[in-house]
Amino acid sequence: MEIRASCLRTELTPALMGKLADCWLPAPHALADGACAGIALAKLEQALSGMALAVLLPPKLRRVVRKRQLSFLGGRLCAARALEALGVADTVVRRAENGLPLWPAGVLGTITHHDAAAYAAVAPASAYAALGMDSERLARRDAAEAIRTMCCTQAERVRWLGWCAAPLAETLIFSAKEAGYKAIHRFVKRFVSFAEFEVTALDWAAGRLQLSPAAASSLQGVILPFEIRFHYTDDVMHTLVAERQMLFAAEASHLPA
Structure with missing residues (x-):
């Protein structure tokens, strides 16, 4: 079966991204030849206070509870930040129908979150076999x-x-x-x-x-x-x-x- 994909929408403007300056966390791991990023979900919530997160999310996540929306958004923002550090700019990690992230060609990536933070790590597929x-x-x-x-x-x-x-x-x-x-x-x-x-x-x-x-x-x-x-x-x-x-x-x- 063909896997279709959806992604964050274009409302991730420079002005919005500028609000996130105080939200970022130190990377949980050092990754040679790769990049990691972390974000505090409580600070992300404050930065996006009053915004309907549904406008930023794939259709399947627009009706879930805000906490789940925030976790997903935090993970994708971390992925975008890590990709930018890797030299892959202006890239949004899409979401497959099965919920898994779809990484750009030539890149391995991984996303995780708990109740207070989200993280992502990326690396060239030429440098790592598994991540x-x-x-x-x-x-x-x-x-x-x-x-x-x-x-x-x-x-x-x-x-x-x-x-x-x-x-x-x-x-x-x-x-x-x-x-x-x-x-x-x-x-x-x-x-x-x-x-x-x-x-x-x-x-x-x-x-x-x-x-x-x-x-x-x-x-x-x-x-x-x-x-x-x-x-x-x-x-x-x-x-x-x-x-x-x-x-x-x-x-x-x-x-x-």
Whole structure:
């Protein structure tokens, strides 16, 4: 089926963009040969106070709650800012019918948000094979229990959980898998469950972990283990996949369903 796309409308004028000067956040990650951007959603709301966000959004998002509109807009603004830093100016990242961002030719990109901020990272496809980013608030107790039950393998529960009263490990594992799935989705083009990958190495001091296909996954022996960078600040876990080498031991066209 053909994927049609929609995008932000032309009301993103220089005057409007000028209002965003105080909204930008430091990039959550350093990305060699690439660019990252972040935006504070509360400040974005203030900057756009009184404006109907629907006029800036694709048709499917014009009737959703304002908080969702703000998150989407924040992510796309970060994407545009990061692309400009990369030298790709005056580009709006379109939204496919399935909701995924459509990046310009020759560019890899990733967008994430939590309740207070949105972020984007971009890089030349010639420099990176896979790119995926996620940011998550520290999980509440009930959410942490759901992560342990639904998102962690038995090996992860035994090896990585329970060492800290705060659910840092649960938040990290969830965020790392989200970043990993974003990085591989353009290759596998299917839903990948949390049980199909697991953290097989973790260095808290270095802020690095390894994510590998689980033994029972059809991707075992097809996708190679890959590294995820992470850091935790202000109750937010930031994770990033930025792999320069191909992740696959087989061509994407031969990946199992």
